Amino acid sequence: MxxxxxxxxxxxxxxxxxxxxxxxxxxxxxxxxxxxxxxxxxxxxxxxxxxxxxxxxxxxxxxxxxxxxxxxxxxxxxxxxxxxxxxxxxxxxxxxxxxxxxxxxxxxxxxxxxxxxxxxxxxxxxxxxxxxxxxxxxxxxxxxxxxxxxxxxxxxxxxxxxxxxxxxxxxxxxxxxxxxxxxxxxxxxxxxxxxxxxxxxxxxxxxxxxTAMAMAQYQATGKVPSRTGLKGISVVPNGGFHTADGLLVITVGTDVQFRSLCGAVGRAELADDPRFVTNADRRANETALLAILGDIFPTRTRAEWCEILGAAGVAAIPVQNLAEAAESEQTAAxxxxxxxxxxxxxxxxxxxxxxxxxxxxxxxxxxxxxxxxxxxxxxxx
Known part of the structure; x- marks a missing residue:
């Protein structure tokens, strides 16, 4: 064979x-x-x-x-x-x-x-x-x-x-x-x-x-899940942010990663803000947190943020079109x-x-x- x-x-x-x-x-x-x-x-x-x-x-x-x-x-x-x-x-x-x-x-x-x-x-x-x-x-x-x-x-x-x-x-x-x-x-x-x-x-x-995940949520709560666009439904922050040259998707899965994110974007004090200390806190105050981060990310390009956040151990990926995906080094590899x-x-x-x-x-x-x-x-x- x-x-x-x-x-x-x-x-x-x-x-x-x-x-x-x-x-x-x-x-x-x-x-x-x-x-x-x-x-x-x-x-x-x-x-x-x-x-x-x-x-x-x-x-x-x-x-x-x-x-x-x-x-x-x-x-x-x-x-x-x-x-x-x-x-x-x-x-x-x-x-x-x-x-x-x-x-x-x-x-x-x-x-x-x-x-x-x-x-x-x-x-x-x-x-x-x-x-x-x-x-x-x-x-x-x-x-x-x-x-x-x-x-x-x-x-x-x-x-x-x-x-x-x-x-x-x-x-x-x-x-x-x-x-x-x-x-x-x-x-x-x-x-x-x-x-x-x-x-x-x-x-x-x-x-x-x-629909397995969303259906399980509905069966448990009786509430029909709403559409969230680029935002995820479990952890915060988890979604898209506008940068100087396009969209960047960031997922923070743990409180430790959130602390790293805060340091990387120059706002270390946010990690100790009572509104954002735990994921449950961040979900309860998601609108306020996303507004703060939404003012920060447009100051740099996607590539710059990927380098900064990657060095801090934070998962960040640019939203690519098919041409960018086709020509990327990762696709070639x-x-x-x-x-x-x-x-x-x-x-x-x-x-x-x-x-x-x-x-x-x-x-x-x-x-x-x-x-x-x-x-x-x-x-x-």
Missing amino acids: SDHRLLEGITVVEISSSVAAPFAARIFADLGADVIKIEAPGGGDSARKWGPPFWRDDATPFHAFNRGKRSITVDLKDPAQIAMLSDFIAERADIVLQNLRAGLVERYGLDAQTLRARAPGLIYANIGAFGEKGPMRMQPGYEALMQAISGLISLTGEADRDPVRIGAPIADMGTGMWTVIGCLAALHERQRSGEGRVVGTSLYDTSLGW SEMLQDCPGDELKLIGLPLRFDGERPKPRWPAPKQGEPIHQLKSDAAE
């Missing part, structure tokens, strides 16, 4: 589009699995058209979630092609990932029950909007809708303004991650029993999952922004390492694929 391809020898069939299932499949691909993406004739995955911007004729979101795969074209309205796909899955696949509209895989005979009757060791992942139960189980879902209905949007933004959507598809990508976790657990179980499993994930469940063989488009890699090395992509996102007959040739090898 080379390049830490821990899932080499595992075959994954992805019958999906958009983000959640393709992201799960891309994780498998980066970990060394052979991922075969099934696409409809013509346009293929809808994400191919989610532009501009485009890169090599496909929208950039498609590249982000589909590198390292093979693409095969299957007309799911053609029984003969469905039969060929079903045969390939039964004979060769370890995992199937699907996120088609509710009811479609059953109509095509590509559902878990049908396929696992032929291949009991198959691991089959249903990735849906609202999951298998409940009054909304048949409804479609998209990222913004899931953030809205789960309460995530209600937690994000400033208290005196409308709530805002989180700036990343965390419902979709999180669901992809949970799908991979479930499938890996099922693979481990299959080694013991020889039996596969049906893994179920949904965007709604994932979105609710991200992390190797998270990766080159892909055969392509000049740098993409974010998997946020994990094996033996100190990050998995590397093997090839770019595929063009619209070969016809289904290619799978039949593969199965005959």
